[in-house]
Amino acid sequence: MIDFRDGCAELSRMIAQVTDDDLSLPTPCTDLDVAGLLRHVEEFATGFTEAAGSSPTGPGVDDVRGDGRRAHIAAHVTDLGGAWATPQPWAGTGDQGGLALPNETWGRIALTEVIVHGWDLAVAIGADYCPPADLVRACHDHVVVFVPTAPIPALWGDRVVVGENDLLESTVAITGRDPVPWRGSPDG
16 A cells, blocks of 8 residues: 555645646647646546545536636545545455456556656646655656556557656656656746
8 A cells, every 4th residue: 555645735736836827838748738637637536536435525627727626626636645545445456447457556556647747747837846755666666567568558658768866757757758858947
């Protein structure tokens, strides 16, 4: 079991910094601008909360324009962390979208969504991103094994080779993101 509530708190902090003017900015998720990334965050937060046997607080959000709607997404991210904070959801096997995997793997995938998309959002809006080092390590340890043999390889880009000096950059590079053009610049 990995308690990733602090990682969810950091992602929620990133969401709180987004303004309506940021919504059209590009992100390292090449097919998504900030608005699309926020919709994806909403989708995985509610989906993985339900996969853990919990219910998200309130209905989902489609329109990400407005601070109130983004606050609702952040609340769903908080729900996600809470849903996986006990050993029970990590036990057994779960079926998500017709894909059966051990729940421990699903929990690690949820952690990866939080860490990697938190980085995506932060670099897109030019914000400092500081997820807990132990969670970055757990995410890295997961992606280095899981991504090369993932059951749906199309969900990941080709691994980018970067130095090992920055564990977060190394982690996102494994998932197909090139961190170099995003260093210190919100628009690459």
